[in-house]
Amino acid sequence: MSRIQLENVTKKFGKVTALDGISLDIRDKEFFVLFGPAGAGKTTILNCIAGIQIPEEGVVKFDGEVMNLTDAAHRDTAMVFENYALYPQMTVYDNMASPLRSPLYKKDEAYIKEKIQEVAEMMKMDYLLQRLPSQLSNGQKQRVAMGRALVRSPRVYLMDEPLAHLDAKLRNSMRTELKEIQANFGTTSVYVTHDFMEAMSLGDRIAIVNEGKIVQIGTGDEIYYMPCNEFVSQLMGDPEINLIAGTLKKEGDSYSFIMDAGEKVYHLPTDYELFEKLDDLGCEKVDIGMRPQNLNYSFEAHEGYLKCTVYSYESIGNKSVIVAELNGLQLRMIAPNGLTVKIDQDIYVDMELNYAMFFDAESKEYLTRYNEAAVLALTEQEG
Numbered sequence: 001m002s003r004i005q006l007e008n009v010t011k012k013f014g015k016v017t018a019l020d021g022i023s024l025d026i027r028d029k030e031f032f033v034l035f036g037p038a039g040a041g042k043t044t045i046l047n048c049i050a051g052i053q054i055p056e057e058g059v060v061k062f063d064g065e066v067m068n069l070t071d072a073a074h075r076d077t078a079m080v081f082e083n084y085a086l087y088p089q090m091t092v093y094d095n096m097a098s099p100l101r102s103p104l105y106k107k108d109e110a111y112i113k114e115k116i117q118e119v120a121e122m123m124k125m126d127y128l129l130q131r132l133p134s135q136l137s138n139g140q141k142q143r144v145a146m147g148r149a150l151v152r153s154p155r156v157y158l159m160d161e162p163l164a165h166l167d168a169k170l171r172n173s174m175r176t177e178l179k180e181i182q183a184n185f186g187t188t189s190v191y192v193t194h195d196f197m198e199a200m201s202l203g204d205r206i207a208i209v210n211e212g213k214i215v216q217i218g219t220g221d222e223i224y225y226m227p228c229n230e231f232v233s234q235l236m237g238d239p240e241i242n243l244i245a246g247t248l249k250k251e252g253d254s255y256s257f258i259m260d261a262g263e264k265v266y267h268l269p270t271d272y273e274l275f276e277k278l279d280d281l282g283c284e285k286v287d288i289g290m291r292p293q294n295l296n297y298s299f300e301a302h303e304g305y306l307k308c309t310v311y312s313y314e315s316i317g318n319k320s321v322i323v324a325e326l327n328g329l330q331l332r333m334i335a336p337n338g339l340t341v342k343i344d345q346d347i348y349v350d351m352e353l354n355y356a357m358f359f360d361a362e363s364k365e366y367l368t369r370y371n372e373a374a375v376l377a378l379t380e381q382e383g
């Protein structure tokens with residue numbers, strides 16, 4: 001059992017408030033992801049759980065027991081750092097054995113050998129056991145650092161960007177493995193990342209951290225489909241969501257959206273629940289959020305398509321991103337690789353508005369979206 005709670009935790013470094021009244025309730029056996037931009041406070045949260053840093057205010061609890069006065073060595077956590085922290089003079093085997101040889105968790109050598117063999121096989125690194133860290137690639141060092149944490153069965157694994165130095169292919173396969181390993185071990189895990197795909201694929205739940213505060217907590221789908229504000233909508237998606245400023249206008253039973261750029265008028269697809277909500281909210285100035293995959297383009301003029309020019313066309317691996325521009329508004333869209341596209345050439349853009357999210361133009365807070373009830377039903381199933 002390991003439920004980890006933080007209640008109103010504040011941590012300062014001189015004048016910098018790294019954590020500003022953070023509260024989290026991480027469930028037993030949960031794979032919990034902390035996701036946010038650089039400097040948000042993610043590592044500091046891990047350090048407060050580990051006992052490496054002590055909050056000035058607030059409480060850290062393990063299974064209901066206050067841990068603030070328990071030192072790091074006695075909290076029974078296992079941490080994996082981005083910078084590996086391997087002992088350079090020890091072989092991989094001895095590095096992995098080190099937690100099991102420490103006075104606190106001491107095990108006999110036969111047990112240690114068996115455990116290391118099991119983890120090394122699982123992590124496909126048994127051929128590395130006799131090497132020194134200096135004889136390993138960065139990716140291999142990272143696997144060893146993770147293996148060293150996995151030989152123990154602590155109350156909680158604390159992982160700080162453990163896949164950051166792996167190449168894309170290895171990162172993908174490690175992601176899948178990690179999730180399986182955690183499911184098998186059933187150990188509560190808190191995992192820091194600033195990689196959107198990693199957060200989505202690993203987290204049972206994700207906490208969005210920004211400027212020392214928790215902005216939103218939920219399943220990946222919940223946050224992706226109903227981000228609580230524009231900042232979260234931008235963070236949750238790669239390529240980033242399009243935010244399009246304009247004015248809502250009610251006309252009888254229906255609504256139009258007049259886009260600021262080009263003053264193009266869109267008649268919003270009918271969704272009575274959405275329209276009722278818009279009636280209640282009474283907002284005029286809104287930003288519409290459109291994911292890049294819900295924009296379509298053509299190089300020929302079409303009725304209802306928005307005439308723009310190509311701003312850029314760049315490959316992002318197995319697909320590309322086209323950015324179209326109109327009066328300073330840039331629209332990101334997904335396209336295949338290998339198109340013949342010239343910068344500044346005409347491009348015509350269509351928006352699948354029945355996927356739109358609506359944000360208040362002033363506060364930037366989420367207002368509503370199409371199919372909100374269906375999204376809520378989906379996320380309730382997951383929760």
Ligand SMILES: Nc1ncnc2c1ncn2[C@@H]1O[C@H](COP(=O)(O)OP(=O)(O)OP(=O)(O)O)[C@@H](O)[C@H]1O
Binds near residue numbers: 013037039040041
């Ligand atoms: N030991 C320290 N001394 C002074 N300031 C610190 C210290 N540790 C963290 N900070 C500051 O606290 C804030 C939060 O840092 P933290 O490392 O927790 O962020 P993070 O979200 O993990 O960022 P990153 O993704 O870049 O690792 C930052 O402003 C950082 O500069």
